Amino acid sequence: MSHPAALANPAQPSKSNSLGLLIAAVGVVYGDIGTSPLYTLKEVFAGHYGVQANNAGVLGVLSLVLWSLVWVVSLKYVLFILRADNQGEGGIMALTALAHRAAAPYKRLGRGLVLLGLFGAALFYGDSMITPAISVLSAVEGLQLAYDGIEHWVVPLAVLVLVALFLIQRHGTARIGILFGPIMVLWFVVLAALGVHGIAQHPQVLQALSPVWAVKFFILHPGMGVAILGAVVLALTGAEALYADMGHFGRKPIARAWFVLVLPGLVLNYFGQGALILSDPQAVRNPFYLLAPDWALLPMVGLATMATIIASQAVISGAFSMTRQAIQLGYVPRMFIQHTSSQEQGQIYIGVVNWALMVGVVLLVVGFESSGALAAAYGVAVTGTMLITTLLASAVVLLLWKAPRWLAVPLLLALLVVDSLYFAANAPKVLQGGAFPVIAGVALFVLMTTWKRGRTIIVERLDEHALPLGLFIASLQAQPPHRVSGTAVFLCARPEAVPHALLHNLLHNQVLHEQVVLLTVVFADEPRIPASKRFEVEACGDGFYRVSLHFGFMEEPNVPLALSRYPNADLAFGAMRTTYFLSRETVVAGNHNVMARWREQLFAFLLKNANSNLRYFQLPLNRVIELGTQVEM
Incomplete structure (x- = not known):
């Protein structure tokens, strides 16, 4: 299945041949899913699920894990979802913009898809809190096997590691990021080596390669079958990162890294852990670390801690990137964005997001105290985002790509059924602590929709009393004010009307500049805008111009820099001859009742x-x- 926009990024073909890019993709994209073996099987065989550590239980679970990785990650994300790129960019916000464009002829459907995408983005933030907490906790818990009586130090050590991680964010990750790829490559090689060692002790575990064992598990455990998917889904956490980070690496390096290194390493390690459990059922307390030789335990704790830090770093960076996209698309209030690299535009830091995530992560670690308790709450936000991604992609496939329905509908239905099963299996976790990411997601969804609606109302209120530009220019010609040299740039949302700042300036200062520019900054549903489409300029006469400056949702809106590159000399934006006029709105309560009073206050x-x-x-x-x-609401 293909479409004209697939792989639209022209840099991708050359990128895909780079070994360095593939290694970098391993470091950034696969940190989250790569650290899942630390806790997945330990949680599956925890007592509250009732799975027995016998032949049928172990082989059934391993088969479920294997075929879940094949279906959800390999088929759905790597081979299908990665093709739903927005000019080379991925992630749920980029997909939402694409789905909105696809549903343009159907206004209600378009609005519904946008709200769905916003809720998926909000759930991603909940996932961004729980992923670092469970990953780092599970890594540090390996110390319990090496030292008796250290249990009460696990939480403080995990908090110390996580706080240090958030503190270094503002300095950027360019320097330490160079190490991410090689460390994660080493991590997957070690995973595979440990798995081969375990399989060699009990090769019968390879029977689980057959999907028959997964089917048998559902037949033998009819009540438990769907519920156990709530634990199996832990092996899939991080699948969204494949799509979210596509813009940095391109589809081919991500796909090749998955099939060549990541998938084999994960499968071998899970099967090695399964072989260990079959040999020693007591190993279910921590099969990952017990799979390693005694002499390798502490080095494995160190390597696992580094891997989980890298996984957490990728999630935090993803939250920064998605916040910037949401700001550009108008769903989140504008925040100060700090660029931490002069070479890489994608390396940014947003303080508000960083500290909010840190507080949430620390509260999760202190509140749940163990990776097992967190695992019981993990999955609601992840599976909710996965399901929303499939729904948005369905709109793109059917409405934008116009794929043959006889091929697309069965595939999409199959993906929706599997995602729905995973979501249903995790829904009861809301009562077991899983409410935290859901509550965080709902709160952020309310914030985003309130901000978008409020900004729309402000524009409507300003339009009600706006003076048409043509009428204003005609009145100036009848009574010309004093004109001063230079260019005045008035930022406005509606270029057809006279900005309030222009009226106030004329009223109080009694002057106008020789050139008056009504500037509207427009953010498109596309990630980047070519230079040829950056400007729309209309001369309105008497020195007035309407200018629309277009940016993509992945671009940095540097207005003075963009204006300085305007190609025509008839409109000059010299640094010392240009003055910018801004209007700052203050909201006061009104009687229009367009929003609930609490939303107005928010x-x-x-x-x-x-x-x-x-x-x-x-x-x-x-x-x-x-x-x-x-402005009266």
Whole structure:
């Protein structure tokens, strides 16, 4: 199945042949799913699921894990979802923009898909909290096997590692990021080696390669069959990262890394752990670490800790990237975005997101105290996002690609059935602690929809009292004001109307600049806008111009830099001859009842604390004049 936009990034063909890029993809993309063997089988055979550590139980579970990796990760994500790129970019926000474009002829469907995508993005933040907590906790718990009586130190050590990880975020990860790829390659090689060692002791475990054992498990355990998927899904956590990080590496390096290194390493390790459990059922308490020789235990704890830090780093960076996309698309208040690398545009830091995630992660570690307790709560947000991704991709396949229905519908239904089973299996976890990521997701969803709705209302209110530009220019010609040299740039949401800042400036200062530009910054559903489509300029007469400046949702909106590259000399934006005028709105309560009162108060709070246009558009401090206006909700 293909479509014209697939692999639209022209850099990808050359990238895909780079061994260095493949290694880097292993380090960034597969950290989360690569650390799943630390806790998956330990959780599956925990007492509350009732799975026996006998031949039928172990082989059945291993078969479920193997074929879940094949179906969900290999087929769904690597071979299918990665083709649903938005000009080479992936992730649920990029997919939402694509689905919205696909449903353009159907307004209600389009709005529904956007809301669905926003909720999936909100759940991703919940996952961004629980992933570092469970990964680092499970790594540090290996010390319990080496030292007696160290149990009470596990939580403080995990918190120390995680807090240190969040503290270094503002300095960027460019330097230590160079080590991510080689360390994770070593990690998967070690996983495979340990797995081969375990399989050699009990080769009968290879029978689980047959899907028959998975079917037998459901037949022998009719009540437990679906419920156990709530634990098996732990082997799939991080599958969304394949799609989210596609823009950095391209589809081919990610796919090759999966099939050449990651999938074999994971499968061999899971089967090695299964072989150990068959040989010694008592090993279910921590089959990952017990699979290693005694002399290798402490080195494995160290390597696992590094791997989980890398996995956590990838999730945190993903949260930063998705927040920037949400800001550009207008669903999140503007925040200060710090670039931590002069070479890589994608390496950014957002302080508010960083500290919010840190607080959430620390609360999870302190509250749950063990990876087993966290695993019991893990999966609701992950499977919810997976299900939403399939629904959005279905809209893209059927409406945008217009794939043959006889081929697309059965495949999409099969994917939806499997995702629904996983989600149903994890739904009861809401009562076991899984409510935390769901509550966080719902809260963020409310925030995003409130912000979007509030901004729309503000624009509508300003439009009600707006003066048409043509009428304004005609009145100036009748009574010309004093004109001063230079260019005045007024940022506005509606270029057809006169901005309030322009009216206030004329009223109080009694002057106009020679050139007056009504500038509207437009963020497209595309990740990047070519230079040829950056500007839309309309001369309105008497020195007035309407200018639309287009950016993609992955681009940095540096307005002065973009204007300085305007190719025509008839409109000059010299650094010392251009003044920027901004309007800052203050919301006051009204009687329109367009939003609930608590949502109005929430929006007013968000608006008050949002990053100003001055910083967000990187305007020069000494060339900006800000004028306030009140808006009644």
